[in-house]
Amino acid sequence: MNEKDIIKAARLGNSQALAKLFQQNYTFLLKYLIKATMNKAMAEDLAQETFAKCLEKIHQYDEKSKFSSWLIAIATNLYMDQLRKNKRENNWEKEQGIRHLKWQMENRNEEWxxxxxxxxxxxxxxxxxxxxxxxxxxxxxxxxxxxxxxxxxxxxxxxxxxxxxxxxxxx
Structure with missing residues (x-):
């Protein structure tokens, strides 16, 4: 089953199709959000929030762009909205998140x-x-x-x- 068929099934409420879409796109989305936010915990929260919004609005996906691009657009907008709401708090959180992310990556021998x-x-x-x-x-x-x-x-x-x-x- 290709992505278009999976999306069509998901629009009709097929929970297995939704699970498949999430499974196929979660890692990609999370990696993007980690780079965008520089905070792994925030990235994980935003990924979940993105998929919740996707579930709510999947009927609005117009198939003009790739599904992953649609998810990135949703995630980016959620992140920018969150930034506007919590500007001062985010600066401190961001620094802590960067330190923690750097420490985690170095401990797993990943490149920072x-x-x-x-x-x-x-x-x-x-x-x-x-x-x-x-x-x-x-x-x-x-x-x-x-x-x-x-x-x-x-x-x-x-x-x-x-x-x-x-x-x-x-x-």
Missing amino acids: NDVLTALSHLRDDVRIPIVLKHYYGYSYDDIGNIMKISSGTVKSRIHNGILAVRKELNT
């Missing part, structure tokens, strides 16, 4: 490099387009659609973010 550290210092609205473009290969237009901003703004944020990362890595 200087680029991830430099990315973690960027504002979320700059880091997310860079992650989507350079880790996941999305186009400027796709990123603009996901984040509900123009592709010109996406290009500008990516350009300025990369300059900031380069500057930090050269010091």
